[in-house]
Amino acid sequence: MVDVWYLITLVGKPEIWLILAGMLVLAYLPIMWRLPKERKDFVKKCVVVFTVSLWLIAGVTFFLKYSIPAERPCIPCEGGRTDCNPYCPKDGSFPSGHTAIVFGVSTSLFVIFRRKKFLFLFAVALLVGVSRYVLGVHYPIDIVAGGIIGIVIPVAVSAIYERFVRNV
Numbered sequence: 001m002v003d004v005w006y007l008i009t010l011v012g013k014p015e016i017w018l019i020l021a022g023m024l025v026l027a028y029l030p031i032m033w034r035l036p037k038e039r040k041d042f043v044k045k046c047v048v049v050f051t052v053s054l055w056l057i058a059g060v061t062f063f064l065k066y067s068i069p070a071e072r073p074c075i076p077c078e079g080g081r082t083d084c085n086p087y088c089p090k091d092g093s094f095p096s097g098h099t100a101i102v103f104g105v106s107t108s109l110f111v112i113f114r115r116k117k118f119l120f121l122f123a124v125a126l127l128v129g130v131s132r133y134v135l136g137v138h139y140p141i142d143i144v145a146g147g148i149i150g151i152v153i154p155v156a157v158s159a160i161y162e163r164f165v166r167n168v
Contacts, residue, residue, distance in 0.1 A: 005131040006087060012098030012128035014058055017105060021051040049161055050108045053154035057104040060149055061097045070094035074136045087135045096138045096146035099129040103150025111158040125150070 010016075028047045035043055074088035075081065106121035129147060132138040 003135075005134045008127050009087075009098055009131040009135060011124060012102035012132075014061075014097045014101045017054055017101050018058055021054045025051055045158075045161060046112050048165065049112055049154060049158050050105075053104050053108045053157045054101065056153050056157065057100050057150055058097070060153065061095055061100045061146065064095055064145075065092040065097065068092060068094050070139075070142070072137055073139055085136050087137050089137065093138055094142045094145060095149060096129065096132050096142045098132055099125070099138075099143050099146030100150040102128045103147045104154055105150075107151045107154040108158075111154055 024047055028043065032040065032044070070093040072088055072093040074085035075083060076088040076090045077084035077086055078090070102125040103122075106118070106125045109121060110118045125147070129143040132143055133140060
């Protein structure tokens with residue numbers, strides 16, 4: 001039987017979101033010249049804020065994971081171990097990359113569109129964070145740090161975009 005918490009945690013899989021962000025850029029490049037001026041600025045902001053935010057989140061998260069030697073609360077399954085957690089990765093615990101990415105997606109969409117209907121995404125992000133704890137692969141501090149990274153970076157990228165890029 002498939003673990004529901006594992007399915008929830010897959011929503012925050014960084015590789016999926018980074019590939020999606022890359023595909024967004026590739027889709028934008030051929031159409032950017034054909035967009036009307038009033039749509040071009042908005043679409044450009046969407047692509048820049050979303051893509052730059054996710055790649056920065058991934059960079060910061062992985063830098064911290066490999067800079068801070070925080071052990072996970074689980075034992076990875078390797079070398080024929082039977083007392084292991086099948087969900088336990090071999091990298092560092094701090095911060096939670098899944099949580100950071102999914103909070104980054106939620107925050108990016110919220111700061112881009114500024115619509116209340118996107119607030120439910122934060123509940124999804126919170127569920128992904130909880131799933132990392134329930135699966136036994138992160139400590140609460142890892143999840144909180146991931147959430148903070150995922151919120152702060154898109155807000156900063158959006159502010160920088162508005163301040164410097166949009167007015168060019």
